[in-house]
Amino acid sequence: MNVTHLYCSSCGKEYETGKLYNLCVCGKPLMVAYDLERASATLTRESLAGREASLWRYREVLPVDDQRNELTLGEGMTPLLKTERLGGQLGLSNLFIKDEGVNPTGSFKARGMAVAVSMAKELGLKKLAAPSAGNAAGALAAYCALAGIEAHLFMPRDTPRANIIECEVAGANVTLVDGLITDCGAEVARRKEAEGWFDVSTLKEPYRVEGKKTLGYELAEQGSWVLPDVIVYPTGGGTGLVGMWKGFDEMQELGWIDDKRPRMISVQAAGCAPIVRAFEKGERHAEEFPNATTIASGLRVPKAIGDFLILDAIRESKGAAIAVSDEELIAGAREIARREGIFAAPEGGACLPALRKLIDRGKIKLGERVVLFNTGSGIKYLDAFDAEVKARTPRSQRQSALGPALRT
Numbered sequence: 091m092n093v094t095h096l097y098c099s100s101c102g103k104e105y106e107t108g109k110l111y112n113l114c115v116c117g118k119p120l121m122v123a124y125d126l127e128r129a130s131a132t133l134t135r136e137s138l139a140g141r142e143a144s145l146w147r148y149r150e151v152l153p154v155d156d157q158r159n160e161l162t163l164g165e166g167m168t169p170l171l172k173t174e175r176l177g178g179q180l181g182l183s184n185l186f187i188k189d190e191g192v193n194p195t196g197s198f199k200a201r202g203m204a205v206a207v208s209m210a211k212e213l214g215l216k217k218l219a220a221p222s223a224g225n226a227a228g229a230l231a232a233y234c235a236l237a238g239i240e241a242h243l244f245m246p247r248d249t250p251r252a253n254i255i256e257c258e259v260a261g262a263n264v265t266l267v268d269g270l271i272t273d274c275g276a277e278v279a280r281r282k283e284a285e286g287w288f289d290v291s292t293l294k295e296p297y298r299v300e301g302k303k304t305l306g307y308e309l310a311e312q313g314s315w316v317l318p319d320v321i322v323y324p325t326g327g328g329t330g331l332v333g334m335w336k337g338f339d340e341m342q343e344l345g346w347i348d349d350k351r352p353r354m355i356s357v358q359a360a361g362c363a364p365i366v367r368a369f370e371k372g373e374r375h376a377e378e379f380p381n382a383t384t385i386a387s388g389l390r391v392p393k394a395i396g397d398f399l400i401l402d403a404i405r406e407s408k409g410a411a412i413a414v415s416d417e418e419l420i421a422g423a424r425e426i427a428r429r430e431g432i433f434a435a436p437e438g439g440a441c442l443p444a445l446r447k448l449i450d451r452g453k454i455k456l457g458e459r460v461v462l463f464n465t466g467s468g469i470k471y472l473d474a475f476d477a478e479v480k481a482r483t484p485r486s487q488r489q490s491a492l493g494p495a496l497r498t
């Protein structure tokens with residue numbers, strides 16, 4: 091194992107490895123530090139060629155000590171697809187989609203939970219709890235089932251039904267809360283001590299982000315060790331973006347990539363855009379976004395504990411934060427499906443109108459290599475797509491256009 095210690099992402103305080111932690115005493119997220127020189131004794135770019143097609147191929151830079159604790163459902167090594175038709179339509183000659191919808195449980199959340207639950211197993215935990223916008227709960231339920239660990243999940247009552255059902259089917263304890271993910275988080279915090287739960291909320295434990303950072307490693311590996319010029323990423327709690335950013339630094343220290351970084355574009359829904367608002371105001375911390383609403387449930391995160399990490403990465407990379415409306419993001423998902431055959435989640439769909447705005451503003455050169463992240467599968471959001479179809483199809487045309495199954 092190559093972990094040397096944990097450190098606070100804000101105050102820098104260091105913590106011994108091998109113990110249970112949530113946040114730093116200062117209230118900010120903890121991160122894992124590695125002896126990368128030691129890791130590079132066995133982990134080289136060349137050594138990856140013969141390894142398994144899951145995120146565990148990068149095990150020397152992951153925190154699990156005993157390989158027997160690595161849980162896998164085949165997460166990671168998702169395709170990086172060159173888009174011809176979509177790219178052509180936008181005038182981009184190098185547009186790619188990283189399709190995270192093909193992960194186990196249908197979203198990139200599998201990466202974080204695979205690593206966090208493996209660590210929970212290694213540290214002997216028996217009961218995990220988390221608030222979730224939906225996909226994280228589905229992933230946590232699946233990896234807990236695999237590990238034989240109890241999962242206690244708190245989701246807003248209007249979370250997509252597929253997310254709720256998949257958790258129940260996997261044997262998790264599900265509580266639906268009349269409120270937002272922040273209310274769900276407060277409920278976990280209130281009950282965890284009495285119930286003996288370990289809280290695996292986004293960035294409130296140090297290991298989910300380690301799983302997410304493999305997104306960055308994969309991008310580099312799939313791009314033959316040249317990172318793209320631009321990354322367009324839908325942002326809720328921000329672990330995807332923050333994780334990738336950490337991965338880039340590690341790979342530079344390993345000597346795998348140079349110091350050039352992609353411009354990180356954070357995409358949010360107009361109905362819940364705390365990061366966009368803070369970015370525009372030049373602030374390092376984002377205020378809680380009032381009355382958060384969006385059909386892209388994963389983006390309905392009004393307050394993120396890692397806000398400063400997201401905003402630092404965006405600014406350091408000379409990126410941007412952009413909001414798109416629900417109409418735009420659903421239209422984006424439909425266009426990705428129509429032109430590229432990928433049934434994207436609404437969150438992934440949000441990247442497309444954001445990209446268009448950047449092109450319109452002259453912020454992207456047409457030959458640049460751009461990677462758009464589809465973070466989940468549209469299959470989990472049938473109600474959202476169905477509602478949108480019904481809303482824009484005159485009642486008289488519904489049956490002929492859509493078939494009897496959609497008749498109301």
Ligand SMILES: Cc1ncc(COP(=O)(O)O)c(C=O)c1O
Nearest residue numbers: 225326327328329388437465466
């Ligand atoms: C499909 C999808 N995309 C994006 C996000 C946002 O991810 P993060 O919280 O890591 O920013 C979520 C979170 O639930 C999600 O489910």
Ligand SMILES: [Zn+2]
Nearest residue numbers: 098101114116
């Ligand atoms: Zn601290």
